[in-house]
Amino acid sequence: MKKRVSITDIARALNVTPSTVSRALNGGHKISEKTRKKIIDLAAELGYRPNPFAKSLLYNKTYNIGLVIPEFTHHFFNKVLNGIESVTYERGYHLIICTSDNLYEKEKKSCQTLLDARVDGMVATVANNSQSFEHYKDIIDAGVPLVLIDRICEDIETNYVITDDFEGARQAVEHLISTDCRKIIYIKGPDSISTTFNRYMGYVEALKKHNIPLNEELVLASDDDLPKKLRALLQEKKVDAIFAFSDYLAYDALKVIREEGLSVPEDISVIGYADEPIATYLSPALSTVQQPAFDIGRIGASFIMDRIDKGSSAEQDFFTEYLPTKLVLRASTKKPV
Amino acid sequence: MKKRVSITDIARALNVTPSTVSRALNGGHKISEKTRKKIIDLAAELGYRPNPFAKSLLYNKTYNIGLVIPEFTHHFFNKVLNGIESVTYERGYHLIICTSDNLYEKEKKSCQTLLDARVDGMVATVANNSQSFEHYKDIIDAGVPLVLIDRICEDIETNYVITDDFEGARQAVEHLISTDCRKIIYIKGPDSISTTFNRYMGYVEALKKHNIPLNEELVLASDDDLPKKLRALLQEKKVDAIFAFSDYLAYDALKVIREEGLSVPEDISVIGYADEPIATYLSPALSTVQQPAFDIGRIGASFIMDRIDKGSSAEQDFFTEYLPTKLVLRASTKKPV
DNA sequence: CTGTTAGCGCATTCAA
C-alpha cells in the first residue's frame, strides 16, 4: 500500500522548504530551473497528488457540484444526468448525487447534505409533492449558485432550464387536429408540478386555435379510475385521439383501447410524452414529444459552472431558458390529410 | 447572503476558546452544563455547520464514495445506482459519480479523478472494452476499498458483487427445454465481459444436462449480421427458441421473427435478459431473467462502507458474492408441458 | 472545567 506523499515529504527529501516545492509545482516563475526540475521530477516519481481538502480549506472551493433529482426510473432523468456528467467531467468538477424519491423530506435533507458538503453549485429538480421550498431558499441564501431544471417553481427565484412544455403539447395536439381528430383526450400528470399545467395549457391553446370547444369531460386525471373512465368514453364513442402526459400513461391508454377492440391509429390516435425507450418498442410504436433531456442537463450544469468560475457577478438577473421539444411521429398516429 | 460561521466565530462571541466550543459541540463530557448550553444555543442560532474540509484534513476521511459506471442507458445500471444511493444516503456518505461510457480512457481518468478526490471507497463496473486494468490496481494500491459489481475481471483481485449469470441462463434455457424446445439459439453479448461468457456456460450446461448436443451454428454474435443470420436459420426451420443476452437483443429477434411471419411463442419462444422496462411493454410481453440490480448496488455499497467504517482489517479475504436471478415468465414463452 | 499549543497540507505573504 503506497503512502500518499505530501509537499512536505518532497521538501524534506530535497532539503528545501515546502514553500519552494509549492512554487515549483504551481508554475510560479520565481524559482531556478534547476530546483524546479528536481522537484517536478521527484513529484512525478513519487506520484504526488495535491490534497484537495487543504486547497478547499484555503480557497473555500471544492469543485463539487451537487445534484438533487427525483428518481431514475424515468429515462428522462438519466439523460439529464448524462448531460450533466458530460460537462462536469470535462471541466474537472465532481458530481455529488442525491435522489429525492419525490419525497419532500428526503429532498430537504439532500439539500442540507449538499450544503453541508460545501458544494460550489447545485442543480436540482423539485420533487413532485414539495409544498414548502425553504430548503432551496437556504441554498440561495448561502450564496450557492442554483439552477432548477425541468420544473418551474414560482416560489423560488433562481435560474431555470426547462423544456417548452406548452409548445410541445400544442404541437402534439395540433398534429392530432391536422389528422382530423376533434375529440381529443388529455391525460394529466401529477397536479403539483409545472409541466402538467403547461402541457395542459398547450392542449387548450391548440383546441382554441382550431375553434374546438374545450370539453372538460375529456381531461382525465392519471389516477386509479383512469382505465374505467377511459373505457366509458371509448364506449360512448366520444374519443378519436389521446394526448397523454407521459409515454407510460399512453401505454395504459393503449391497453384499454386494445381491450375495447379498437385500432390504433385507425380508430384512435395516441401521442405520448418524453420519448422514453418504451415508446419505440410498443406496438404500434408510439408517437411522442421528444425532450432534449441531455441538453437540459448539459446546459444547466454548464451554466452553474460558468457562474462559479466567474464568481457570482453581483446583481444577477435570473433567467429561464426554454428548450424546444420535437414531435416524433411513429405508428400510433395517422398521417396528416 | 448569510456568512458561514466557524467555531472561532462562536468562540469569539462567547469569550471562550475554539477548543471549548469544539468540545461542547462534540459531546465531550469535560465541560460545564452552563457553557455547553450557551454554546449549543448560539451555534443553533447562527446555523453553525462544521466545515468538512477541516475535518477531512485532520482525519483523512471524506465520507465520499466514488462510483464508476459504464452508462445509464440500460435501466439495469439505474437500479444499481438507486440501490447504492439508498444506503449511502442512510449512512451519511456522499456519492460521487463518474461514467466511463464504456471507454477505457474515460474509465481510467475517472479512477484517477476519484483517487485524487480522496474518496474513502469505490464501487465500479469495468467498462466493456477495457483490456488493461492498472487504474484499478492503483486504487487498491492506494489502500482505497474497492468493490466491483456486475462483471468479473480476472485480473483484478478485489471484492465482487455480481448476479449469478450462469444460473440465470441455465434456468432460462432449462425452461425452454421444459416447453419442448430443442433448437435453441443463444445470442451473445459483448465478447469482452464476463457476463457474456457466464451466460453462455449456463446455456451449454442446460443443453448438456438434457442431452442436447451443442450446435455452434446456433450461437450468434450480436453484430450487424445478426438479423441476416437469424433470418436464414428461421427459414431453414432450425430454430424453436431464442435465448438472448439482453432484452434489447430479444426485441431485435422478435422483429425478425415477426417479419418472417412466425408467431411467438407458438413457433418460437423467446427469453431475454435483465428485465428492462421494455420487456413488460413489448407485444408479446417478454419473458426474461430478472436481475436483483437494486440489491447489487445496495450490497456492494454497504460492503464498502462496512469496510471503511471498521478500517480495512489487515489481511482481507476477497470474496465474490453471487446474487440469484429470477426467471420472469410472460407471454413470449410457452407454458411448460 | 477551560485555555494553550500544535498540526493536518497547502499557498501566500514578507524577509533574507
Place this chain on the structure above:
DNA sequence: TTGAATGCGCTAACAG
C-alpha cells in the same frame, strides 16, 4: 531565488 511565518477550520494532547 529561497526560507520563515501565517492561516484556512478543526480537534487532540497537554497544562493549568
